[in-house]
Amino acid sequence: MCRRLLLPLALLALAGCREQRQQLGQALSGQPPVIAGNLEGEWQLADLNGGGAVAGGSLRFGVAGSDGSVGGTAGCNRFNGGWKQDGGNLKLGPFTATKMACPPPVMDVERRVLALLEAVNSVTYTADGGAFLAARDGRKLRLRRPPAN
Known part of the structure; x- marks a missing residue:
């Protein structure tokens, strides 16, 4: 059980910016991640x-x-x-x-x-x-x- 939690927590610690943390949080929750896009x-x-x-x-x-x-x-x-x-x-x-x-x-x-x-x-x-x-x-x-x- 502890090993399953260590990898996501380590990834979260490495995700330095807000967008990366948001994408990681969505991925861990089972929601589709926010994808990059283009407004043009x-x-x-x-x-x-x-x-x-x-x-x-x-x-x-x-x-x-x-x-x-x-x-x-x-x-x-x-x-x-x-x-x-x-x-x-x-x-x-x-x-x-x-x-x-x-x-x-x-x-x-x-x-x-x-x-x-x-x-x-x-x-x-x-x-x-x-x-x-x-x-x-x-x-x-x-x-x-x-x-x-």
């Missing part, structure tokens, strides 16, 4: 804080780097800004957006999406090819790739 390309806004998909919401991440750009729509207006990623750390914005008026419920969702995107500080990827963008305060946006045509 097209995404749909699949879920905003557990409230469901954002109708018409999409993101497009350009090539990462010092001048990486991200743009999309949060249901009404188009927006764009910059993005930088360092492992699981992510910085989006600042954003500029068009100023079209839409029904109040749509504008409310759009306001919440843009506020969350500007507060995002991390990204994690799922085994099914999706991604979660998260802010320090616990707000999350789940992304999924659009279906192939």
